[in-house]
Amino acid sequence: MAQRKLIVDCDPGVDDVLALLLALNTPSCSVALVSLCFGNIGVATSVRNVVATFQVLESERQYRSLHKLPLLPYHLHNSADDSSTWPTVALGSTFPVSARRTVGAEFFHGADGLGGVHESAPQFSPSETCILPFYDPKTLSADQAITREQVIRDAKGYIPTCRPSWREILRILREEPENTVTIVAIAPLSNLARAALEDPPTFSRVKEVVCMGGNVSVPGNMTPFAEFNFYADVDAAAIVLATTSRNPGSTLPPSAIAAATCFRGPGEDDDAKYGPVKLYLFPLDITTRHRLRKQWFVKCCAGWLDKTPGIANSRHPGESPLATWMTVWLGGAFRRMEDLVLFEGGSRHAAADQADGVGGAYIEVHDPLTMYFAIASEKERAELFNVSENMDLRMETTGQWSWGMCVLDRRGIAKRDSHEPRPARDDAGWLDVTKGNRVNLVVEGPGSHAFGMKLLERVLGDLEGL
Template sequence: MAPNRIIIDTDPGVDDILAMLLAFSAKLEELEVLMLSVTFGNVDVHSCLRNIITLFHFIEREQAWRRENGRPEGFETLKACKPIVAIGAEEPLAEQMMVADFFHGIDGLGGIHHSHPHLTPSETWKSLFRPTPQSTTPEEAAALREVQAQHLLFTPSQKPAHEEMLRILRESPPDTITIVAIGPLTNLAVAAATDPETFLRVKEVVVMGGAVEVPGNMTPGAEFNTYADSVAAARVFALTSPNPHTTMPPTLPGKGQLQAYPEKLSRRLKLKLFPLDITGRHLLPQSLFKSHTSTLSASPLTTWTTAFLTSTYQKVFSIRPEQDPNALGVELHDPLTIWYCLTSNSPSSGSGWRFVEEDIRVESSGQWTRGVCVVDRRGRATKEREGEVGGEVPGDTGNWLDRRCGNRIERCVGSPGVDVFAGLWLDRVFGEV
């Protein structure tokens, strides 16, 4: 079985880190992680980048500890392919920037860079993402190469993330690359606007975002990722429509407008959506995490994950103090998308996933409804219409009932097992399988 080749677009964030740990602990035949595309989101983009570098730092330390203790090193995907790390969007396309540091902490990991400074790697890595000055001496260049050689698990890029994303898609056969988007969709929207036909070479886009039939976690109706850049989400969702112009967001005054898509595109985007409806049901209980790692206290990875998860469990309890402390759990929003990618190529292990196709649109201009996912629940059948595509039909404002219009989103409604995922994550990440 050929591995699923993926690009992870991410804004780490606690659950983003948990997702990447699962991805990097995959078997060689399951996943090949080609790139980490960094965006703003849970915190500012540079804090997100620091969390990614810290992740690699602790994977490297964990591998060394496992070798010393006669354990399998794990993280096979990183041995086979060093992912590119590239910096992307620093702010949303048009709206006011909002971050989720109220939950994830000022640094995205519960503030551990301040509370546990000994767990933060030296900041020499910053030079990896800056162009080498022309005035650099041979000695300075050699020192820079030495710094780069220390980071053996990834390849730093000085190009914008959307350019690297498009390059990988352009150089790969169509339908061989999956983009896993677990943050705001700004990088994807910029890539799609820059070169829509190259972007549409993607096999599918797997998105953690939105809330359809459950409350939001940012506003009563909106999930954070769609709220953080609703214009970007609406633009990416529009590519799933047979006629994208029918669901494109209105032009908003902003920091720079992206160009419209061509009227005719060669294909529709295949997009699988993992909203709060499904992700919020998959938990990593604190009691299970503690019991599983109790014999691994000397493990660097255990030390690091315990530090930021302890802070996260405390935050979860502070938000809902009425809950049973013994049932406390962190919702595995982003890791669920990786579980899908791990299993989607396997007829046996991937058989538990269930999806429904819906016309889901993202509100980008409402006073109270920024980032809300809107679905037509009137129960009226769509029809074949005549005349101009996207022309308003009396009684059908928004063209919800015209088959030529509307988005085609595959929403996840079922996984292989709500109760088994936390154990699977723990076993894989801490080297038990």
């Protein structure tokens, strides 16, 4: 069976890297592109985290081969010497599509996005010159251009490009059969919005967009009303949500309308050959209910950090590079979350402890949960997730205090077909069946423990029985 193609659009902080490792270690999927966006950290900084991820995976391959330990699925399906299976990595948006506000999340993820791992564990970190292949050589000095070529030759596991990532998204959607590529969007939606605005028919060739963002019935994590990814680029979020509509212009933000004159749905243009995009949304309502507990991670890592590999008379301590590296930056994330618990007060976290059946440090696994849905089979989706389909979810893009808020019509009034009477005062088209967005809202998942253990087993492998 052919592997499903994934495009991963991310801003590699802690949970983004976990999500990327999950995707890379899923045998049924192939990551075609890692598209980088501003968000948790700047794009230039995030490059180093992605390159480090591939370097650590290569070190893990060598470690497991030397000690005759089972290789990860990533190693089995991505040859160290065959670049035809490697994903492309591309830099994307460094600022929002409207450039009206910029934000960052260094307060949680650290200045480098991984809690200072490049300083505390430099043995796992690439040189800062790793970013040079992502720049047009015409913009570099002669010495930088020479170094750039050397970095490209030495790259293992990924293919760098200097093309903007939204153009790489469109290239892949053109080259692959229609309705076969899944985009996993776990960053601000700037790259997807730019791709959708630049070439709507090509963007509509996507099989589905699986997106982490927004909040519906719970408070935001940036403001009382807004979640980080949507808050970081509200216009991009509104544009991407509008791709789900039969009439995108009915929900486009005012600031984007002028730039979106070509962004027309099939109902608006007889010559249009494309239809609405299928989008699954993972808001905070579901992602904050899925946590990775420190004690689960420590238990899972214990074997990889302490077990002596199966070589006769070997005295090697058996420390997996991957487990060692993850322990550094996840350990920092667990500590920062403990500080946050003290700052916020205990009621929400006490409820989390009760739900999980255990206490102690944890992180919320927003992006890995979203990724798991994207890589799951149809059977797993049906068994583990509940989805509210075709919800008219819209973005607030102009409010002083409600910037980034997700809005649903809670009046309980059914939408009307064109031949049915509608209330006179419905200027925003909330009751018109031809208008509004059609978002598939994920409302239930597998739960913290079940998902946390699946995540760790997929990323690290299972040592039981060795």
